Amino acid sequence: MSSTETAVEPVRRTITVNRPVEEAFRVFTDGIASWWPLESHSIEAMGTDGARIPETVVLEARTGGWLYERKSSGEEGYWGTVTHWEPPHRVVIEWKVNPDAPAPTEIDVRFEPAGDGTRVELEHRGWERLGASAAEARASYAAGWVTVFGAYERVANAV
Numbered sequence: 001m002s003s004t005e006t007a008v009e010p011v012r013r014t015i016t017v018n019r020p021v022e023e024a025f026r027v028f029t030d031g032i033a034s035w036w037p038l039e040s041h042s043i044e045a046m047g048t049d050g051a052r053i054p055e056t057v058v059l060e061a062r063t064g065g066w067l068y069e070r071k072s073s074g075e076e077g078y079w080g081t082v083t084h085w086e087p088p089h090r091v092v093i094e095w096k097v098n099p100d101a102p103a104p105t106e107i108d109v110r111f112e113p114a115g116d117g118t119r120v121e122l123e124h125r126g127w128e129r130l131g132a133s134a135a136e137a138r139a140s141y142a143a144g145w146v147t148v149f150g151a152y153e154r155v156a157n158a159v
Contacts, residue, residue: 008127008134011142013149016114017156024118025088025111027156032059032067035155041148042069043077043097061085067093080104095124103129105137120156122149 017024027035033056039045044054054069054077063085069077078099084092089111096104105126112119124141127134 006128006134008138010123010125010127011138011145012124013122013145014119015149015153016117016119017153018117019156021111021113021118022088024120024156025091028109028111028120028152029059029061029087029091031155033057035151037147037151038069041144043079044069044071061087080107084108101133101137102131105129105141120152 017027019027036042036057038057039053042054042057044052052072055072057067057069057079059065059067060082063082065082065085067079067082069079071077077097079097080093080095082091083094083106084090091109093107093109094104095107103126105124108123108125110121112121122145124145127138130137
């Protein structure tokens with residue numbers, strides 16, 4: 001962090017799901033289209049006030065892979081790039097849904113055994129990179145992750 005950046009607390013969410021680590025990771029990554037709430041949390045839906053919903057969301061399962069939405073027109077809306085791919089324990093994504101943002105933030109998701117299930121920890125950090133809009137962006141995403149991570153939790157627990 002440079003001397004002109006002010007630290008902003010990461011957004012953290014932790015849940016426990018009723019699946020083994022391998023399955024919890026697979027649902028989060030390979031199964032992202034089954035749980036991500038595209039009707040409210042996508043570029044296309046937000047840009048059209050919900051009038052259109054993308055066809056799907058795709059997470060390319062590899063370091064350097066993209067996370068993006070595919071619109072019904074076939075056009076892709078970039079969300080981020082996978083910077084760490086460590087199945088079944090961790091995935092880190094450089095997050096830059098807004099192309100006008102001054103820099104990306106980072107989403108780090110970890111999967112650890114917890115009894116018969118899996119503890120899933122999400123940390124969204126790097127807000128200070130956004131300069132003057134850091135606090136506002138963090139507040140927006142803190143609320144958004146309640147919905148998004150909650151959707152993952154419901155699908156992952158539907159065993």
